[in-house]
Amino acid sequence: MITIIKNGHVIDPASGRDGIYDILLEDDRIMKVEAKIDENAITSKVGKESCVVIDASNQYVMPGFIDLHVHLREPGLEYKETIKSGAMAAAKGGFTTICPMPNTKPAIDNKYMIEYLLYKAKEDSIVNILPVGAITKDQTGNQLNDILGMKKSGMKAISEDGKSVMDTKIYREAMRLAKEADIPVLAHCEDKSLVGNGAMNEGKKSKELGLVGISNAVEDVIVARDILLAKETGARLHLCHCSTKDSVTFVKMAKDANLKVSAEVCPHHFTMTDDEIPSDDANYKMNPPLRSKEDVEALKAGLRDNIMDVIATDHAPHGEEEKRLSISEAPFGIVGLETAFALTVTELVNQGYLTPMQLVEKLSYNPAKIIGVDKGSLEEGKIADIVIADIDAEYKINKDEFASKGKNTPFHGKKVRGKIITTIVGGKVVYPFQ
Ligand SMILES: NC(=O)N[C@@H](CC(=O)O)C(=O)O
Numbered sequence: 417m418i419t420i421i422k423n424g425h426v427i428d429p430a431s432g433r434d435g436i437y438d439i440l441l442e443d444d445r446i447m448k449v450e451a452k453i454d455e456n457a458i459t460s461k462v463g464k465e466s467c468v469v470i471d472a473s474n475q476y477v478m479p480g481f482i483d484l485h486v487h488l489r490e491p492g493l494e495y496k497e498t499i500k501s502g503a504m505a506a507a508k509g510g511f512t513t514i515c516p517m518p519n520t521k522p523a524i525d526n527k528y529m530i531e532y533l534l535y536k537a538k539e540d541s542i543v544n545i546l547p548v549g550a551i552t553k554d555q556t557g558n559q560l561n562d563i564l565g566m567k568k569s570g571m572k573a574i575s576e577d578g579k580s581v582m583d584t585k586i587y588r589e590a591m592r593l594a595k596e597a598d599i600p601v602l603a604h605c606e607d608k609s610l611v612g613n614g615a616m617n618e619g620k621k622s623k624e625l626g627l628v629g630i631s632n633a634v635e636d637v638i639v640a641r642d643i644l645l646a647k648e649t650g651a652r653l654h655l656c657h658c659s660t661k662d663s664v665t666f667v668k669m670a671k672d673a674n675l676k677v678s679a680e681v682c683p684h685h686f687t688m689t690d691d692e693i694p695s696d697d698a699n700y701k702m703n704p705p706l707r708s709k710e711d712v713e714a715l716k717a718g719l720r721d722n723i724m725d726v727i728a729t730d731h732a733p734h735g736e737e738e739k740r741l742s743i744s745e746a747p748f749g750i751v752g753l754e755t756a757f758a759l760t761v762t763e764l765v766n767q768g769y770l771t772p773m774q775l776v777e778k779l780s781y782n783p784a785k786i787i788g789v790d791k792g793s794l795e796e797g798k799i800a801d802i803v804i805a806d807i808d809a810e811y812k813i814n815k816d817e818f819a820s821k822g823k824n825t826p827f828h829g830k831k832v833r834g835k836i837i838t839t840i841v842g843g844k845v846v847y848p849f850q
Protein backbone atom coordinates (compact mmCIF):
# COMPACT_ATOMS: atom_id res chain seq x y z
CA MET A 417 0.00 0.00 0.00
CA ILE A 418 1.31 3.43 -1.01
CA THR A 419 0.17 6.69 0.60
CA ILE A 420 1.30 10.11 -0.57
CA ILE A 421 0.77 13.15 1.64
CA LYS A 422 0.92 16.12 -0.73
CA ASN A 423 1.80 19.75 -0.20
CA GLY A 424 1.75 19.82 3.58
CA HIS A 425 3.85 22.08 5.78
CA VAL A 426 6.17 19.51 7.33
CA ILE A 427 7.50 20.27 10.80
CA ASP A 428 9.99 17.69 11.93
CA PRO A 429 12.51 18.38 14.71
CA ALA A 430 14.49 15.21 13.91
CA SER A 431 15.46 16.41 10.41
CA GLY A 432 14.97 20.12 11.04
CA ARG A 433 12.48 20.28 8.11
CA ASP A 434 10.12 23.24 8.34
CA GLY A 435 8.56 23.82 4.92
CA ILE A 436 6.37 22.41 2.16
CA TYR A 437 7.09 18.77 1.27
CA ASP A 438 5.44 15.63 -0.07
CA ILE A 439 5.78 12.42 1.92
CA LEU A 440 5.61 8.93 0.48
CA LEU A 441 4.59 6.05 2.75
CA GLU A 442 4.95 2.42 1.80
CA ASP A 443 2.95 0.17 4.13
CA ASP A 444 3.95 1.21 7.65
CA ARG A 445 7.12 3.17 6.78
CA ILE A 446 8.09 6.64 5.61
CA MET A 447 9.98 6.07 2.35
CA LYS A 448 10.57 9.55 0.97
CA VAL A 449 10.27 13.17 2.03
CA GLU A 450 10.85 15.43 -0.96
CA ALA A 451 9.85 18.82 -2.30
CA LYS A 452 7.76 17.15 -5.03
CA ILE A 453 6.76 13.53 -5.45
CA ASP A 454 5.08 12.74 -8.76
CA GLU A 455 2.03 10.64 -7.88
CA ASN A 456 1.24 9.91 -11.54
CA ALA A 457 4.57 8.17 -12.01
CA ILE A 458 3.81 6.07 -8.92
CA THR A 459 0.17 5.25 -9.71
CA SER A 460 1.14 4.18 -13.23
CA LYS A 461 3.60 1.75 -11.66
CA VAL A 462 1.54 0.30 -8.78
CA GLY A 463 -2.01 0.98 -10.04
CA LYS A 464 -4.45 3.61 -8.79
CA GLU A 465 -6.21 1.23 -6.40
CA SER A 466 -3.12 0.63 -4.25
CA CYS A 467 -2.26 4.32 -3.90
CA VAL A 468 -3.95 6.84 -1.60
CA VAL A 469 -3.27 10.55 -2.00
CA ILE A 470 -3.92 12.87 0.94
CA ASP A 471 -4.00 16.56 0.10
CA ALA A 472 -2.44 18.44 3.04
CA SER A 473 -2.38 21.91 1.45
CA ASN A 474 -2.50 24.63 4.11
CA GLN A 475 -2.06 22.03 6.83
CA TYR A 476 0.79 21.06 9.11
CA VAL A 477 2.25 17.57 8.86
CA MET A 478 3.96 16.47 12.07
CA PRO A 479 5.23 13.30 13.71
CA GLY A 480 2.31 11.78 15.65
CA PHE A 481 1.96 13.16 19.15
CA ILE A 482 3.08 11.04 22.09
CA ASP A 483 1.29 11.46 25.40
CA LEU A 484 3.40 10.35 28.35
CA HIS A 485 0.48 10.73 30.76
CA VAL A 486 -2.95 9.20 30.18
CA HIS A 487 -5.51 7.37 32.35
CA LEU A 488 -7.47 4.69 30.50
CA ARG A 489 -9.36 3.21 33.51
CA GLU A 490 -9.35 -0.34 32.15
CA PRO A 491 -9.40 -2.72 33.90
CA GLY A 492 -11.91 -1.95 36.62
CA LEU A 493 -13.42 1.44 35.89
CA GLU A 494 -14.67 0.96 32.33
CA TYR A 495 -17.63 3.29 32.89
CA LYS A 496 -15.10 6.16 32.93
CA GLU A 497 -13.01 5.03 29.94
CA THR A 498 -11.89 1.86 28.19
CA ILE A 499 -8.72 1.14 26.25
CA LYS A 500 -10.85 1.36 23.11
CA SER A 501 -12.56 4.69 23.87
CA GLY A 502 -9.38 6.24 25.27
CA ALA A 503 -7.42 5.22 22.18
CA MET A 504 -10.10 6.76 19.94
CA ALA A 505 -9.91 9.99 21.94
CA ALA A 506 -6.13 9.90 21.49
CA ALA A 507 -6.40 9.45 17.71
CA LYS A 508 -8.93 12.28 17.50
CA GLY A 509 -6.51 14.48 19.44
CA GLY A 510 -3.56 13.70 17.15
CA PHE A 511 -1.83 11.27 19.52
CA THR A 512 -0.43 8.14 17.88
CA THR A 513 1.18 6.79 21.07
CA ILE A 514 -0.04 6.99 24.65
CA CYS A 515 1.35 5.84 27.99
CA PRO A 516 -1.45 4.72 30.30
CA MET A 517 -0.79 5.15 34.00
CA PRO A 518 -1.10 2.09 36.23
CA ASN A 519 -3.78 3.35 38.67
CA THR A 520 -6.47 0.99 37.37
CA LYS A 521 -8.42 -1.56 39.43
CA PRO A 522 -6.46 -3.73 39.96
CA ALA A 523 -3.32 -1.67 39.42
CA ILE A 524 -0.81 -2.58 36.71
CA ASP A 525 1.66 -3.84 39.30
CA ASN A 526 3.05 -7.15 37.99
CA LYS A 527 4.25 -8.67 34.74
CA TYR A 528 0.96 -10.47 34.07
CA MET A 529 -0.89 -7.16 34.16
CA ILE A 530 1.64 -5.66 31.73
CA GLU A 531 1.09 -8.62 29.42
CA TYR A 532 -2.69 -8.29 29.80
CA LEU A 533 -2.55 -4.59 28.93
CA LEU A 534 -0.45 -5.23 25.83
CA TYR A 535 -2.76 -8.04 24.73
CA LYS A 536 -5.87 -5.87 25.23
CA ALA A 537 -4.20 -2.97 23.45
CA LYS A 538 -3.56 -5.14 20.42
CA GLU A 539 -7.24 -6.09 20.31
CA ASP A 540 -8.84 -2.76 21.16
CA SER A 541 -6.50 0.17 20.54
CA ILE A 542 -6.09 2.12 17.31
CA VAL A 543 -2.98 3.86 18.68
CA ASN A 544 0.28 2.55 20.14
CA ILE A 545 0.21 1.82 23.84
CA LEU A 546 3.34 1.88 26.00
CA PRO A 547 2.61 0.48 29.46
CA VAL A 548 3.63 2.22 32.65
CA GLY A 549 3.87 -0.04 35.70
CA ALA A 550 3.19 0.81 39.33
CA ILE A 551 6.11 1.12 41.72
CA THR A 552 4.57 -0.65 44.72
CA LYS A 553 2.05 -3.44 45.17
CA ASP A 554 -1.52 -2.07 44.79
CA GLN A 555 0.11 1.36 44.88
CA THR A 556 -0.04 1.21 48.67
CA GLY A 557 3.54 2.37 49.02
CA ASN A 558 4.89 -0.52 51.07
CA GLN A 559 6.18 -3.30 48.87
CA LEU A 560 8.28 -2.81 45.77
CA ASN A 561 7.07 -4.47 42.55
CA ASP A 562 9.17 -6.71 40.30
CA ILE A 563 10.42 -3.81 38.19
CA LEU A 564 13.00 -5.79 36.23
CA GLY A 565 10.51 -8.58 35.46
CA MET A 566 7.84 -6.07 34.39
CA LYS A 567 10.33 -4.37 32.11
CA LYS A 568 11.01 -7.73 30.44
CA SER A 569 7.27 -8.05 29.75
CA GLY A 570 7.16 -4.71 27.93
CA MET A 571 6.83 -2.03 30.61
CA LYS A 572 8.36 1.25 29.40
CA ALA A 573 8.36 3.33 32.61
CA ILE A 574 7.40 3.18 36.27
CA SER A 575 5.10 5.53 38.15
CA GLU A 576 2.95 5.64 41.26
CA ASP A 577 0.77 8.30 39.60
CA GLY A 578 -2.21 9.34 41.66
CA LYS A 579 0.17 9.71 44.59
CA SER A 580 3.82 9.80 45.57
CA VAL A 581 5.72 6.93 47.17
CA MET A 582 6.15 8.64 50.53
CA ASP A 583 8.67 6.13 51.92
CA THR A 584 11.89 7.64 50.61
CA LYS A 585 13.88 4.46 51.12
CA ILE A 586 11.50 2.36 49.02
CA TYR A 587 11.40 5.07 46.39
CA ARG A 588 15.18 5.29 46.23
CA GLU A 589 15.37 1.54 45.67
CA ALA A 590 12.76 1.86 42.88
CA MET A 591 14.92 4.52 41.28
CA ARG A 592 17.97 2.27 41.45
CA LEU A 593 16.02 -0.49 39.72
CA ALA A 594 14.68 1.93 37.09
CA LYS A 595 18.24 2.90 36.33
CA GLU A 596 19.26 -0.74 36.05
CA ALA A 597 16.27 -1.38 33.74
CA ASP A 598 17.10 1.79 31.79
CA ILE A 599 13.56 3.15 32.03
CA PRO A 600 12.35 6.52 33.34
CA VAL A 601 10.52 7.20 36.59
CA LEU A 602 7.38 9.28 35.95
CA ALA A 603 6.91 11.18 39.19
CA HIS A 604 3.64 12.45 40.64
CA CYS A 605 4.89 14.95 43.22
CA GLU A 606 2.56 15.44 46.18
CA ASP A 607 3.41 15.31 49.87
CA LYS A 608 0.63 13.29 51.44
CA SER A 609 0.99 14.75 54.91
CA LEU A 610 0.94 18.34 53.62
CA VAL A 611 -2.04 17.99 51.29
CA GLY A 612 -4.57 16.85 53.89
CA ASN A 613 -8.09 17.32 52.52
CA GLY A 614 -7.01 20.00 50.06
CA ALA A 615 -9.30 20.24 47.03
CA MET A 616 -8.06 23.29 45.09
CA ASN A 617 -5.20 25.79 45.05
CA GLU A 618 -4.69 27.58 48.35
CA GLY A 619 -5.44 31.27 47.88
CA LYS A 620 -8.07 33.95 47.64
CA LYS A 621 -10.37 31.75 45.55
CA SER A 622 -10.28 28.75 47.90
CA LYS A 623 -11.27 31.07 50.76
CA GLU A 624 -14.04 32.59 48.67
CA LEU A 625 -15.44 29.13 47.84
CA GLY A 626 -14.86 27.88 51.40
CA LEU A 627 -12.67 25.00 50.23
CA VAL A 628 -9.52 23.54 51.78
CA GLY A 629 -6.43 24.71 49.88
CA ILE A 630 -3.45 22.86 48.42
CA SER A 631 -0.29 24.95 48.82
CA ASN A 632 2.57 24.99 46.32
CA ALA A 633 4.82 23.30 48.88
CA VAL A 634 2.73 20.12 48.56
CA GLU A 635 4.32 19.72 45.11
CA ASP A 636 7.64 21.51 45.58
CA VAL A 637 8.84 19.46 48.55
CA ILE A 638 8.56 16.20 46.60
CA VAL A 639 9.96 17.71 43.38
CA ALA A 640 13.07 18.66 45.36
CA ARG A 641 13.27 15.24 47.03
CA ASP A 642 12.90 13.38 43.75
CA ILE A 643 15.59 15.45 42.05
CA LEU A 644 17.97 14.73 44.93
CA LEU A 645 17.23 11.01 44.61
CA ALA A 646 17.80 11.16 40.85
CA LYS A 647 21.17 12.71 41.61
CA GLU A 648 22.06 9.99 44.09
CA THR A 649 20.84 7.04 41.99
CA GLY A 650 21.55 8.28 38.46
CA ALA A 651 17.96 7.40 37.47
CA ARG A 652 16.12 9.19 34.67
CA LEU A 653 13.46 11.26 36.43
CA HIS A 654 10.49 12.73 34.56
CA LEU A 655 8.35 15.09 36.63
CA CYS A 656 4.65 14.79 35.81
CA HIS A 657 2.12 17.63 35.69
CA CYS A 658 4.35 20.40 37.06
CA SER A 659 2.14 23.25 38.24
CA THR A 660 4.25 25.62 40.31
CA LYS A 661 6.80 28.34 39.74
CA ASP A 662 9.29 26.64 42.04
CA SER A 663 8.98 23.35 40.14
CA VAL A 664 10.29 25.24 37.10
CA THR A 665 13.12 26.68 39.19
CA PHE A 666 14.09 23.25 40.51
CA VAL A 667 13.99 21.68 37.04
CA LYS A 668 16.30 24.42 35.78
CA MET A 669 18.72 23.81 38.67
CA ALA A 670 18.69 20.06 37.97
CA LYS A 671 19.40 20.61 34.28
CA ASP A 672 22.15 23.11 35.03
CA ALA A 673 23.70 20.37 37.19
CA ASN A 674 23.44 17.92 34.25
CA LEU A 675 21.05 15.60 36.04
CA LYS A 676 18.83 13.31 33.95
CA VAL A 677 15.68 15.25 34.77
CA SER A 678 12.84 16.15 32.40
CA ALA A 679 9.48 17.74 33.08
CA GLU A 680 5.98 18.01 31.69
CA VAL A 681 3.29 20.67 31.84
CA CYS A 682 -0.40 19.94 31.20
CA PRO A 683 -2.47 22.24 28.96
CA HIS A 684 -4.91 23.15 31.75
CA HIS A 685 -2.04 24.40 33.91
CA PHE A 686 -0.85 26.88 31.28
CA THR A 687 -4.37 27.87 30.15
CA MET A 688 -6.20 28.75 33.35
CA THR A 689 -5.64 30.17 36.82
CA ASP A 690 -7.55 29.32 39.99
CA ASP A 691 -9.14 32.79 39.78
CA GLU A 692 -10.99 31.65 36.67
CA ILE A 693 -12.89 28.91 38.54
CA PRO A 694 -16.38 30.43 38.30
CA SER A 695 -18.15 28.44 41.02
CA ASP A 696 -18.01 25.20 42.96
CA ASP A 697 -17.80 23.18 39.71
CA ALA A 698 -15.81 19.92 39.86
CA ASN A 699 -14.93 20.13 36.15
CA TYR A 700 -12.29 22.55 37.40
CA LYS A 701 -10.91 20.05 39.90
CA MET A 702 -7.70 18.24 39.15
CA ASN A 703 -4.47 17.28 40.85
CA PRO A 704 -2.31 19.30 41.00
CA PRO A 705 -4.86 22.11 40.98
CA LEU A 706 -5.13 25.19 38.77
CA ARG A 707 -2.62 27.62 40.26
CA SER A 708 -2.01 31.38 40.48
CA LYS A 709 -1.19 33.76 37.64
CA GLU A 710 2.43 33.85 38.77
CA ASP A 711 2.69 30.07 38.47
CA VAL A 712 0.99 30.01 35.05
CA GLU A 713 3.41 32.66 33.75
CA ALA A 714 6.39 30.67 35.06
CA LEU A 715 5.14 27.49 33.35
CA LYS A 716 4.69 29.29 30.03
CA ALA A 717 8.15 30.86 30.26
CA GLY A 718 9.58 27.47 31.26
CA LEU A 719 8.09 25.88 28.13
CA ARG A 720 9.30 28.77 25.96
CA ASP A 721 12.84 28.54 27.35
CA ASN A 722 12.88 24.74 26.97
CA ILE A 723 13.30 24.17 30.70
CA MET A 724 10.05 22.24 30.51
CA ASP A 725 10.38 19.51 27.86
CA VAL A 726 6.95 18.02 27.36
CA ILE A 727 3.27 18.84 27.08
CA ALA A 728 1.28 15.85 28.39
CA THR A 729 -2.45 15.72 28.97
CA ASP A 730 -2.96 13.80 32.25
CA HIS A 731 -6.21 12.73 30.55
CA ALA A 732 -8.27 11.72 33.60
CA PRO A 733 -11.84 10.76 32.64
CA HIS A 734 -14.55 10.46 35.31
CA GLY A 735 -18.28 9.77 35.24
CA GLU A 736 -20.68 12.70 34.87
CA GLU A 737 -22.39 11.96 38.16
CA GLU A 738 -19.12 11.93 40.08
CA LYS A 739 -18.23 15.30 38.63
CA ARG A 740 -21.62 16.75 39.55
CA LEU A 741 -20.54 16.57 43.19
CA SER A 742 -19.02 19.61 44.88
CA ILE A 743 -15.30 20.30 44.49
CA SER A 744 -14.69 19.01 48.02
CA GLU A 745 -16.22 15.60 47.20
CA ALA A 746 -15.66 14.92 43.48
CA PRO A 747 -12.63 12.96 42.24
CA PHE A 748 -9.60 14.85 40.90
CA GLY A 749 -8.99 14.97 37.14
CA ILE A 750 -10.14 16.30 33.76
CA VAL A 751 -9.98 14.89 30.23
CA GLY A 752 -7.34 16.26 27.92
CA LEU A 753 -6.60 14.16 24.84
CA GLU A 754 -9.02 16.00 22.57
CA THR A 755 -8.19 19.55 23.68
CA ALA A 756 -4.39 19.47 24.11
CA PHE A 757 -3.39 20.46 20.59
CA ALA A 758 -5.89 23.33 20.31
CA LEU A 759 -4.98 24.70 23.75
CA THR A 760 -1.27 24.55 22.87
CA VAL A 761 -1.83 26.37 19.57
CA THR A 762 -4.20 28.93 21.10
CA GLU A 763 -2.42 29.67 24.36
CA LEU A 764 1.24 29.14 23.43
CA VAL A 765 1.90 29.28 19.68
CA ASN A 766 -0.53 32.10 18.88
CA GLN A 767 0.59 34.04 21.95
CA GLY A 768 4.24 33.87 20.90
CA TYR A 769 5.50 31.48 23.60
CA LEU A 770 6.27 28.54 21.30
CA THR A 771 7.22 28.20 17.66
CA PRO A 772 5.40 25.43 15.75
CA MET A 773 8.70 23.52 15.85
CA GLN A 774 8.75 23.74 19.66
CA LEU A 775 5.15 22.55 19.76
CA VAL A 776 6.21 19.40 17.90
CA GLU A 777 9.25 18.96 20.15
CA LYS A 778 7.04 19.05 23.24
CA LEU A 779 4.20 16.92 21.89
CA SER A 780 6.23 14.32 20.01
CA TYR A 781 10.02 14.51 19.67
CA ASN A 782 10.92 14.99 23.36
CA PRO A 783 8.39 12.49 24.76
CA ALA A 784 9.78 9.83 22.37
CA LYS A 785 13.29 10.43 23.69
CA ILE A 786 12.15 10.35 27.33
CA ILE A 787 10.19 7.10 27.05
CA GLY A 788 12.92 5.63 24.84
CA VAL A 789 11.10 4.72 21.61
CA ASP A 790 12.20 5.23 18.01
CA LYS A 791 9.32 7.57 17.19
CA GLY A 792 8.65 11.30 17.07
CA SER A 793 10.42 11.65 13.71
CA LEU A 794 9.40 12.00 10.05
CA GLU A 795 12.76 10.90 8.71
CA GLU A 796 12.93 8.37 5.89
CA GLY A 797 12.84 4.80 7.15
CA LYS A 798 10.87 5.59 10.30
CA ILE A 799 7.47 4.13 11.22
CA ALA A 800 4.70 6.26 9.68
CA ASP A 801 3.03 7.70 12.78
CA ILE A 802 1.86 11.07 11.48
CA VAL A 803 -0.60 13.81 12.38
CA ILE A 804 -2.02 16.37 9.96
CA ALA A 805 -3.62 19.48 11.42
CA ASP A 806 -5.09 22.82 10.48
CA ILE A 807 -3.63 25.32 12.93
CA ASP A 808 -5.87 28.17 11.82
CA ALA A 809 -9.24 26.41 12.08
CA GLU A 810 -11.32 28.26 14.65
CA TYR A 811 -14.12 26.59 16.61
CA LYS A 812 -15.61 26.11 20.07
CA ILE A 813 -14.63 23.08 22.12
CA ASN A 814 -17.66 20.81 22.44
CA LYS A 815 -17.50 18.03 25.02
CA ASP A 816 -20.43 16.25 23.36
CA GLU A 817 -18.22 15.59 20.34
CA PHE A 818 -15.49 13.88 22.37
CA ALA A 819 -14.69 10.27 21.51
CA SER A 820 -13.69 9.85 25.15
CA LYS A 821 -16.32 8.59 27.58
CA GLY A 822 -15.17 11.39 29.86
CA LYS A 823 -16.89 14.73 29.33
CA ASN A 824 -15.27 16.33 32.38
CA THR A 825 -13.59 19.43 30.98
CA PRO A 826 -13.58 23.06 32.06
CA PHE A 827 -13.03 24.06 28.41
CA HIS A 828 -16.51 23.27 27.01
CA GLY A 829 -17.50 26.27 24.87
CA LYS A 830 -14.00 27.79 24.81
CA LYS A 831 -13.08 29.36 21.48
CA VAL A 832 -9.82 27.89 20.16
CA ARG A 833 -7.73 27.47 17.05
CA GLY A 834 -6.09 24.27 15.87
CA LYS A 835 -7.89 21.17 14.63
CA ILE A 836 -6.64 17.66 13.97
CA ILE A 837 -7.57 16.62 10.44
CA THR A 838 -5.94 13.20 9.98
CA THR A 839 -4.07 10.81 12.27
CA ILE A 840 -1.99 8.00 10.81
CA VAL A 841 -0.63 5.10 12.86
CA GLY A 842 1.81 2.71 11.21
CA GLY A 843 0.83 3.99 7.77
CA LYS A 844 -2.94 3.54 8.34
CA VAL A 845 -5.44 6.36 8.75
CA VAL A 846 -7.05 5.90 12.18
CA TYR A 847 -8.76 9.31 12.32
CA PRO A 848 -11.17 10.26 10.79
CA PHE A 849 -12.43 6.94 12.19
CA GLN A 850 -12.56 4.25 9.50
N1 LIG B 1 -4.64 14.21 37.80
C1 LIG B 1 -5.74 13.91 38.42
O1 LIG B 1 -6.41 14.83 38.90
N2 LIG B 1 -6.18 12.64 38.54
C2 LIG B 1 -5.54 11.45 38.10
C3 LIG B 1 -4.43 11.04 38.99
C4 LIG B 1 -3.16 11.82 38.84
O2 LIG B 1 -2.73 12.15 37.72
O3 LIG B 1 -2.50 12.11 39.82
C5 LIG B 1 -6.58 10.36 37.99
O4 LIG B 1 -6.21 9.18 37.85
O5 LIG B 1 -7.77 10.67 37.97
Ligand SMILES: [Zn+2]
Nearest residue numbers: 577578579604
Ligand atom coordinates in the same frame (compact mmCIF):
# COMPACT_ATOMS: atom_id res chain seq x y z
ZN1 LIG C 1 -0.55 12.52 39.09
Ligand SMILES: [Zn+2]
Nearest residue numbers: 517577578730
Ligand atom coordinates in the same frame (compact mmCIF):
# COMPACT_ATOMS: atom_id res chain seq x y z
ZN1 LIG D 1 -2.21 11.32 36.09
